[in-house]
Amino acid sequence: xxxxxxxxxxxxxxxxxxxxxxxxxxxxxxxxxxxxxxxxxxxxxxxxxxxxxxxxxxxxxxxxxxxxxxxxxxxxxxxxxxxxxxxxxxxxxxxxxxxxxxxxxxxxxxxxxxxxxxxxxxxxxxxxxxxxxxxxxxxxxxxxxxxxxxxxxxxxxxxxxxxxxxxxxxxxxxxxxxxxxxxxxxxxxxxxxxxxxxxxxxxxxxxxxxxxxxx
Numbered sequence: 001x002x003x004x005x006x007x008x009x010x011x012x013x014x015x016x017x018x019x020x021x022x023x024x025x026x027x028x029x030x031x032x033x034x035x036x037x038x039x040x041x042x043x044x045x046x047x048x049x050x051x052x053x054x055x056x057x058x059x060x061x062x063x064x065x066x067x068x069x070x071x072x073x074x075x076x077x078x079x080x081x082x083x084x085x086x087x088x089x090x091x092x093x094x095x096x097x098x099x100x101x102x103x104x105x106x107x108x109x110x111x112x113x114x115x116x117x118x119x120x121x122x123x124x125x126x127x128x129x130x131x132x133x134x135x136x137x138x139x140x141x142x143x144x145x146x147x148x149x150x151x152x153x154x155x156x157x158x159x160x161x162x163x164x165x166x167x168x169x170x171x172x173x174x175x176x177x178x179x180x181x182x183x184x185x186x187x188x189x190x191x192x193x194x195x196x197x198x199x200x201x202x203x204x205x206x207x208x209x210x211x212x213x214x215x
Contacts, residue, residue, distance in 0.1 A: 002123055002145040006190060007042050009035040010100070012061040017149055017190055019142075020048040021121025028052035028120050029069065030140065030149050031062040031192065034100070036069045052120060055079040055108065056151030057137040058087025059164075060094040062192060067106045076109035078118070081129050083136030085111075086165075112138055128179050132172025133160030141183060148189040148199075154180065156197035159208045176209045 001022040009016045010033045018039065020027035027048035032039055043050050050073055055063050057080045070077050087094070091105045112118075114129035118140065128139040133152045137160075141148040152160035154176055162169040180189075185200025203211050 002142050005042050007039055009033045010061050014061045015190055015192055018042050021123045024121030025049055026051050026121035028054055030054045031056055032065040032069045033061045034065040036065045053077045057134045058084035060098055060100055064100055064103050078110050079112040080138050081136035082111040084134050130175035130179055132162060132168050132175050135166045146187045148187055150189045150191055152192040155191045156195050157206055173209055
């Protein structure tokens, strides 16, 4: 069974997710934007072993702690899609612009693509490439628990910004309506910021991507 804890990190209060298999206690950290001591404390409190680091996209508030966590635990960094390589290469500039402590640029040990799967204990996560907010943005979906970790693609009542370099509003809508909605109305999702919701509720009420807007 999939279990998880949302760990808000950085002054952006980004939703870093600690996810784990309840049978094996193997855990992954999704989007460690910073505050790695808080992430490690959550793992200790839940008595789980962090074995993976997964990134949805290359924005600093989601990746700022990845390199430090990787070195601390001697783990590979997995994801995002290579379309976000320029974001990771520009981490020092992002730090200066966003008021974060200085971090080094890095590349993950493995880029991910549409259709890849990630194993965590007895769990299997589908990898969906959902560009729009960034060109290399990914979503991680665990079908048995009907839970998706969507980064900054979709929020409760809103969607990710597309005014950053290589953002694309049409792509974002196509990602949400073409890849997320078919997963099912009863799928809950953890966004990169703010409260959780489910796809059915957003299809009905989200002013940016609702069925009523697109017919």
